[in-house]
Amino acid sequence: MTESTAARDPRRSSKRTSGSDGGSASAASASASATAAPTAPAHAPAAPAKKAAAKKTPAGKAPAKKAAAKKAAKSAAAKKTAAKKAPAKKAPGKKAPAKKAPGKKAPAKKAPARKAAQSAPAAPTAALAGGSELVQLLTPEGERVAHPDYAVDPSPEELRGLYRDMVLTRRFDAEAVTLQRQGELGLWPSLLGQEAAQVGSGRATRADDYVFPTYREHGVAWCRGVDPTLLLGMFRGVNNGGWDPNSNNFHLYTIVIGSQTLHATGYAMGVAKDGADSAVVAYFGDGASSQGDVAEAFTFASVYNAPVVFFCQNNQWAISEPTERQSRVPLYHRAAGYGFPGVRVDGNDVLAVLAVTRKALEHARSGQGPMLVEAYTYRMGAHTTSDDPTRYRSDDERAAWEAKDPILRLRTLLEREGLADAAFFAALDEESDALAKRVREAIRTMENPEPMAIFENIYADGHAVVDEERARYAAYQASFADHDADHAGAAGKGH
Secondary structure, eight states: OOHHHHHHHHHHHHHHHHTTHHHHHHHHHHHHHHHHTTHHHHTGGGHHHHHHHHHHHHHHHSOSSHHHHHHHHHHHHHHHHHHHHHHHHSTTTOOHHHHHHHHHTHHHHHHHHHHHHHHGGGSOOGGGGTTOSEEOSBOTTSOBOOOSSOOOOOOHHHHHHHHHHHHHHHHHHHHHHHHHHTTSOSOOOOOTTOHHHHHHHHHHSOTTSEEEOOSOOHHHHHHTTOOGGGGHHHHHTSOSOOSOHHHHTBOOOOOSTTHHHHHHHHHHHHHHHHTOSOOEEEEEETTGGGSHHHHHHHHHHHHTTOOEEEEEEEOSEETTEEGGGTOSSOGGGHHHHHTSOEEEEETTOHHHHHHHHHHHHHHIIIIIOOEEEEEEOOOOSOSSTTOOGGGTSOHHHHHHHHTTOHHHHHHHHHHHTTOSOHHHHHHHHHHHHHHHHHHHHHHHTOOOOOGGGGGSSSOTTOOHHHHHHHHHHHHHHHHHHHHHHHHHHHHHHHO
16 A cells, blocks of 8 residues: 555556557558558559569579670660660550559558548547537536536536535645645645546435545545545555445545456446446546556446446546557547447536536446546646656646636636625635644544554454464564663663
8 A cells, every 4th residue: 555556557557558659650650651652653664674674683693604694694684675665665555554553553542541540549539429529518717518418407506515525625635735744644645636527426426326436536535425534544554444335335445556447347247237226436547547457347347238437537647647658549439449438528627527427327327338437637736745746747737727727617607607605605615624624633633553453354264374474573563662671771770
């Protein structure tokens, strides 16, 4: 449960993906050859001359004596001269090369097609996204817009509720970052900038749906009713999760990159066998999309028609690797290769995320199988508190995304349409302060577990190896007590 575990996998996955550059180079070479092909027909009439020259070589090598070689060379030269003159004299009779020339122009027509095929993935087709590549219902300026396939009509109370969820989630996250800087947490993965993606999707789920998170879904946990203070225990090192997954149908955080998609798929297959009217959501990031576990999950989910929604938060960066190093096509296009639909949604638009996730969940519940949702968003903070994003991305890039802030755009809508007044925002500020205070108190009063507790709940009937490790660790712990006692005795004698 260290950052190195979470950090290594995306780097390896991104290297494997970027390793396909070799294939790209081969394809580019083939394309270049195809592009050069049109020059061939222009020289087609000279083909007879080349054939004569080709005959020259074996003729020149056959004789053993020099005289014969010279004679053969003269004969070949004579034939070559005649061959060069032949097209001019026999042009009317030799129409075959002229007929072949149009046939040789086929590569010239195909070459641009192959070149276009290589570049086409960078410009995704609208058809795969239900008529629009990016589903958006609320612009960065806070304007409501319509979409032909996705719609949501929340009440003023629901809009205020979504705003409150995002504000409190961000405040909790900011407090956790501060606590880590103060040494109260070993590590913290911030969700800054991804509040709409998490709150919108979290609020789209039903109580009987089951959620499999990564390690950054603090907003989803909030929507599922998990006490935020329980999320801190694992990052403080006092437990392995801190909450009962079955209490809120919210699984424990998964540090191993991408593995939770397999867990979610297996659970969804069980749900289908049980005939339950519920769905499963698997969260993962753009970096995890390069993992083999995710590919296997897609395969099994498709083949078994599992009721699972794969929710990818594409925050543009897999630690320090940009998305373009992860995939040559938009991530939601990958679903088509496995036989199920995919859609890209504005991950900073909480209304669009809510609408798209609701529809995806209904798709799964109704027996139509899995669906991939790519929430196109941005990680405005560091990957974790051990990361320095200024080393690999620019301030201008972050500033551009800050203008699309998910909380700001919803507040603009609330204020412009008179759906929230000053009293509402003031009360929410007070609630945020109270939450931050509760988080600080909770983290500082967490009890450290008994050192030997790590050996409990491993094997129901015990195990010889575990017993040996427990005894060895107990002796190690006892050595500290002996050292302290000796040190105290020495200090007493000194006085």
